[in-house]
Amino acid sequence: MIRVFNRYLLLDFIKSFVITLFVLTFVMYVGAVVQAIDYMARGISGPLILKIFALNIPFTLSFVIPMSVLTTVLLHFGRLSADGEITAMKASGVSLWQVAAPILFCSVLLSGVCLYINAVWAPQSHFARREMLRDLGEEDPLALLEEGQFVRDFPGVQIYVGKKSSSRLEDITIIQFGDKGAKAQVLAESGEVSFDAATRIMEIVLNKVRLTEYDKDDPSDLAKVRELSAESYPVTLDLRQMLKKGKIKKKPSDMTFAELVRSIQNVRQAFPDIQEKNVPRMRAKMAVDANKRLALALSCFSFTLLAIPLGIRSHRKESSIGIGMALVLLFCFYLFIIIADAMVDRPEWRPDMIPWIPVLASQLAGCLLLYKNR
Numbered sequence: 363m364i365r366v367f368n369r370y371l372l373l374d375f376i377k378s379f380v381i382t383l384f385v386l387t388f389v390m391y392v393g394a395v396v397q398a399i400d401y402m403a404r405g406i407s408g409p410l411i412l413k414i415f416a417l418n419i420p421f422t423l424s425f426v427i428p429m430s431v432l433t434t435v436l437l438h439f440g441r442l443s444a445d446g447e448i449t450a451m452k453a454s455g456v457s458l459w460q461v462a463a464p465i466l467f468c469s470v471l472l473s474g475v476c477l478y479i480n481a482v483w484a485p486q487s488h489f490a491r492r493e494m495l496r497d498l499g500e501e502d503p504l505a506l507l508e509e510g511q512f513v514r515d516f517p518g519v520q521i522y523v524g525k526k527s528s529s530r531l532e533d534i535t536i537i538q539f540g541d542k543g544a545k546a547q548v549l550a551e552s553g554e555v556s557f558d559a560a561t562r563i564m565e566i567v568l569n570k571v572r573l574t575e576y577d578k579d580d581p582s583d584l585a586k587v588r589e590l591s592a593e594s595y596p597v598t599l600d601l602r603q604m605l606k607k608g609k610i611k612k613k614p615s616d617m618t619f620a621e622l623v624r625s626i627q628n629v630r631q632a633f634p635d636i637q638e639k640n641v642p643r644m645r646a647k648m649a650v651d652a653n654k655r656l657a658l659a660l661s662c663f664s665f666t667l668l669a670i671p672l673g674i675r676s677h678r679k680e681s682s683i684g685i686g687m688a689l690v691l692l693f694c695f696y697l698f699i700i701i702a703d704a705m706v707d708r709p710e711w712r713p714d715m716i717p718w719i720p721v722l723a724s725q726l727a728g729c730l731l732l733y734k735n736r
């Protein structure tokens with residue numbers, strides 16, 4: 363009887379998981395579809411657009427798979443509990459561990475899949491996507507500017523754009539860097555972009571500008587900061603080296619797990635131009651990235667271990683209850699990842715260990731709850 367029930371439970375779980383995975387992946391890609399339509403409207407070649415968005419799939423899956431596992435397990439066991447099937451199995455002498463065994467085994471396999479994605483496939487795809495974006499930049503440099511996030515691919519600057527339409531930009535932040543760190547920050551309400559294809563020079567004419575200049579010798583000394591304002595301010599970007607084939611350097615997010623470990627052991631070999639004072643921070647950043655990948659992969663098993671007793675205790679068929687619980691657990695999990703990223707400037711506090719806190723806490727809480735519900 364237990365084999366029949368386990369087969370039924372596993373097949374039902376796989377079916378629900380696949381549906382949830384497709385739904386969440388579609389939701390994650392809605393913004394990407396809108397961006398693809400924008401690219402097509404500007405005449406960018408279709409095959410290049412498809413390649414760029416296909417290369418984003420591994421990164422999306424690394425987050426969507428754990429989310430799908432958690433949501434599916436909560437809904438699955440909540441329904442079983444509400445229908446009285448869990449109670450019936452216990453009355454027949456079947457323990458909760460036997461009921462949970464096939465789902466836990468499946469979550470271990472999914473953790474293995476996520477581990478491969480996070481360690482190999484996603485970083486390789488991320489690097490290939492950056493190279494594709496460089497190719498896209500040769501056709502339309504404005505495509506290099508992505509809405510709502512800092513773009514760090516431009517030489518010597520980081521650029522944030524709140525909104526873009528054709529050649530017009532809005533809500534712009536530009537941080538210019540020198541040898542000793544940030545040398546200026548430019549805030550502008552809007553701007554117009556022009557690009558000379560022959561010289562590979564991009565010019566952004568900013569409007570209603572607030573400029574903050576830092577001291578060249580000591581950028582951290584706020585007493586020496588100068589603040590200026592202007593109605594118009596031009597920023598010139600030389601993209602010749604950036605758009606040149608083979609000149610893109612790997613970032614930590616582009617490295618496979620093996621490359622990341624080697625880079626942590628020898629930061630200077632991976633980043634020969636790095637300043638001595640930035641070595642501890644870079645090492646901490648890469649250590650956090652490596653542990654995030656492992657913790658995110660193992661979260662499939664951790665979420666399953668915790669979600670099984672939580673789903674049983676909810677006694678609800680309604681999907682809203684399961685989805686609400688999933689959102690709360692996901693928020694707590696990713697909160698620790700955000701904290702770890704924010705603490706890379708404090709390597710002595712071991713921020714690389716922070717991503718493991720929700721993973722271990724979920725496993726401990728899940729084991730205790732399963733023991734109480736056995």
